[in-house]
Amino acid sequence: MPDTFTTHVLNVTTGRTETVLDLTDDCTQFLARASHGRDGLLNIFVPHATAGIAILETGAGSDDDLLTALQTLLPADDRWRHRHGTPGHGRDHVLPALVPPHATLPVLRGRLELGTWQSVCLVDTNVDNRDRQVRLSFLG
Structure with missing residues (x-):
């Protein structure tokens, strides 16, 4: 009997610009x-204070x-009290309040249940x- 809980960490690089990175294929393969x-x-979790997980249409x-x-x-200007890093970096620390660092999605017969145009995305401002980890955990 296979384990009822399995987890895997994805190591991803988001680049030097703000990005929405589609993780749907990674979730499907996992x-x-x-x-x-x-x-x-399926729980998707990003253990970073400046990134989040969103379900949205891409492309x-x-x-x-x-x-x-x-x-x-969340403009990248000098209004933020959190001031280390590039100018406006404090906004990145507010991002997870709007785009949470996790999502939990249903899996039916081993397949991710998403709507027709939905994708699982890492949002990184x-x-x-640029180096991120995303933990994928299956409970079933």
Whole structure:
């Protein structure tokens, strides 16, 4: 009998610009190894104070729209009390209050249950730290 809890850490590089990185294929590949066709839950968690996990459409402009909205809501200027790093870096520490560092999604028969246009994405506005870890955990 396979374990009911399996976890794996993805090491990703987001680059030197704000980004929305699609992790859906990584989640699908992990579930193919971990779920053994079972129903359960997939938890995606990013253990960083300046990144989050979002479920949204990608490739049709929504990912860029999200970054634009975050730039409007959280401008990279000198208003932030948290001041180390590049100018405006304090905004990156507020990001997880708007884009949480986790998501838990249903898995049915070993497959991630997403809507037609939904993708699992890492949202990273911190240009000072491009190396990220994302923990994928399956409970089923």
